[in-house]
Amino acid sequence: MKPYVLKVPFERGVSFFQRAFLDRWQVATLSIAGLVLTPLGVVLFSVFSETNDVWLHFVQTSLVTLLANTFWLLLGVGVGTTFLGVSLAWLTAACDFPGRKWLDWALMLPLSLPPYVVAFVGIGLLDFTGPVQTQLRSWLGAEPLWFPKIRSTGGVIAVMTLTLYPYVYMLARNAFLTQGRRAIEAAQSLGQGRLRGFLHVALPMARPWIAGGLALVLMETLADFGTVSIFNYDTFTTAIYKAWFGLFSLSAAAQLASLLVLIVFIVLLIEQRSRSRRRFSHAGRSSVADRIPLRGGRGWLAFAYAISVLGIAFIIPVGQLSVWAFGVFQQDFDLRYLSFLGHSVFLGGAAALLTCAGALILVSANRLRNDLMTRTAVRVATLGYALPGSVLAVGIFIPLIWIDKQMIEWIQTLFGIEIGFILNGTLAAMLLAYLIRFLAVAHGAVDSAMNRITPSLDETARCLGVSGVPLLRRVYLPMLRGGLLTAALLVFVDVMKEMPITLMTRPFGWDTLSVRIFEMTSEGQWERAALPAVALVLAGFIPILLLSRYSNREP
Template sequence: MPGWALALPIALLTLIPVAAVIGAALSPQPEVWDHLIRHVLPRVTANTALLMLLVGLGVLCVGVPLAWLTALCVFPGQRFFAWALMLPLAFPAYVLAFVQMGLFEFAGPVQSRLRDWFGSSAWFPEIRGSLWGTVLVLTMAFYPYVYLLTRNAFVTQGRRALEAARMLGESAPRAFWRVSVPMARPWIVGGLALAWMETLADFGAVAVFNYDTFTTALYKAWFDLHNLGAAAQLAALLVLLVLVMAAAEQRSQRGRSYQVASSHCQPIVLRGWHRWVAFGACALVFAASFAIPIVQLVLWSLSTWREELEPRYWDFARNTVLLAVGTAFIATTLSLVLAGVRRRHADRITAWVVRLAVIGYAVPGVVLAVGVFIPIAWLDNLLIAWLRPLGFEGFQILKGSVATMLLALSARFLAVAYHASDSAMQRITRSQEETARTLGLGSWGLLRRLYLPLLRGGLLTAFLMVMVDVMKEMPITLMTRSFGWDTLAVRVFQLTTESMWENAAVPALAIVAVGLLPVVLIFQRAERIQGA
């Protein structure tokens, strides 16, 4: 059987929802489009474009300089900040959002203290519905993507180019702009693309700030207006934006080559006031993106944990673990199949089918929720029609079921598991396979005696990464669950929509604690790469 035929059923897990959304766009309803064009699209398009522009500038201005400082410079606290600046990856953007909202709103501690000091805080800018608050939170949440990739590029650039620039009379800052940054461009663009994708897909943070974008408009069209057609049209536009961004990023890399040096760059020892400016910049970003939010969550949790840890809370935790473990198992198993197919079948068609199978991570969660709901609702109605003679009229069989949520979440996070599994698969050499075959091992013997032992670490990493991502995920679970079937992330959303910031701290702190696990794994991997 050809490789693409083996990978195609897995690819359909993502392709069917995307096709359902695109199909809705190809059969537009005139009255829906008239409403969207008049009342929705101008506002959300402008808001989304402006948000992406400002967040893009923000993550570049924060991530690139900090990556250069921690990778190539020596200053007080440099070794600590090298890994500590990755810790915001543990925070879902919606958690950072409600912490900042609780701190800076009118009744929050910041404005309360300002009123004690100055008698009034009327001059303080309004944070609810504000662009500046949303940009600040998303920048702090997504700059680690740029920081992590760019830092790895700076560490591996080598000393020769910088030394040549310094010998030609360039100062350290000019060498940074004219040598280091251009050489690190692919990694910077890659990190920026990830930050833009996350910004475009974000629902929780913009919902907390009441800042309308495509994702919030889609949610309101479905759940507030009960108009699945309008939601599908907006989802189709989001898919189009994602495809345009992916094509633009690929085109920007075409025809360019970059060399990575094998020798590490000689560190620059900062002296005088420069060393303290570097320390202050790193400390400020670390405090704003991780230290202050985590301390505030702990303080809120200490005052509300008794009322939050009610019996229902353990139901939220159980539901969260059930979804996380189930999705991780499905995604890891499918990723192992894809990695094996890709290894055994090197043809171009199989490669394209595998790529299509893992595009779900680039598709916003709200889009996948709509795309999964459309075929599931059709199939549900078909099953009910068949079962109506048996007295099942009025029952929902698939809509809102755990199986539906597992399908949508597996499509979303299959790429996370695949990259970890495929990286582990690439470490198994052809000579190892040939040696095992000469010992008389068949296909099942190879799987049991060779592949699984050698892939154990990669599969465990894939399982843990998917599990943590599902525990932090909100929009798919929120939009596809049945009424009352809540997770910790959904609980956070429910409490923050009622401005109950303190009560949301307990489930949010549990999510952040679990989210620290992949950050530790990423840091350990980066340390191994740098030490190699």
């Protein structure tokens, strides 16, 4: 009875202070969710705004083309990445063949290449005046030589498939590692062969992971701006940019952005409904000895397939970039490139700090007070990754204009001073867009690290009188360092590669490596675009190697 009497006052005291602490974190969580909802609400509300001549022009001349191009792009990239990602994941996770150990992690390297970089490398190599067709004509002596057109729908789909398949590969590989040879053995015991066992047992069991990777691929495809602009392939992202910066109609850009958001929501709804009533479970990783041995010709055929994909998606583009960069380095490199690099690094570092801080707030609030409102606010706050960069740029620009106008009128009324825009065209607008777009990336890494902290540590800390901010500082932060570092690296590289947000919201003269690539590729100067592209590729190696290190751990 005595311990119970001593325990009640202590719990009541902790509950009082804890409730006050959690209220502050809850307000912060709701504020972050509000930041995400603001541009989304602005864009969706633009559907009901008055139409103008620019919007009518798009509806009459380009809307059907935009819808058709978007549909074929989503279909082609979805099918291509699923085929490459699933087949390569099965080979490296469930089979044993020559070179498997290093191909296991090397096949994730194309993720470090921005799609728009592979796009201009592919055009530079395979276009009519490129070295491949030129050499073939000289060898064969045929001037009207037939060659697949790289500047086509198939070319765009091929480039995006080769750069985005690692999303499906990584998740499908983790799913297959939990099955190994056991799923095939279970199918064989029922009288089915390996192929039917893979199609009817292993593949359906891995479906949630494959669907998750495919959803990321489709979101990246809808958000892409650089690749489609290099190929002159009209989609909603290029139309939004043209409406805003070419035709100077922000309202038309907002209405186009609202249609793109609706397409994003439809894609997410279809993906969620397709597996809403299904349940999947795994019993843990299988051992390396469970791999299916591929001997002789089958093993070398598997190696040839994997190395061909890696060569086309990564080795050849990086090699060609290096050749171009070396050729123009002396005459093109100057102090401007140090400025481009400095701007990119600053934006990446600042965005990484902001997103990690936001992710830490969301994860801590969800840990300390796991109620419905907090969980809902966290889910809303992580929706930004589903919004394309061009949509975010429009959704942020419109409310910031309204705030700027109110502040200008207020200052002019009180002090009689005329000033220009305060928020629009500043680094604050860029960083806000980065925070909304990439908060989900940081949240995923930090939340995974938080889930490894057992609840018993919280109880022990509270018994010792540690709660609130001291609990976060003295218990959570030391154990979250690995997750925070991973989140910072991933966001840093994503911001370095981000093109539409940077291009549409940057201050005047604030150019980055991605903006430099866009400017050079817009003029068809592939060699001069290679220097900033090489810098972006080098920046992407660290998180990719980190991902491969953790995903390669096997018991």
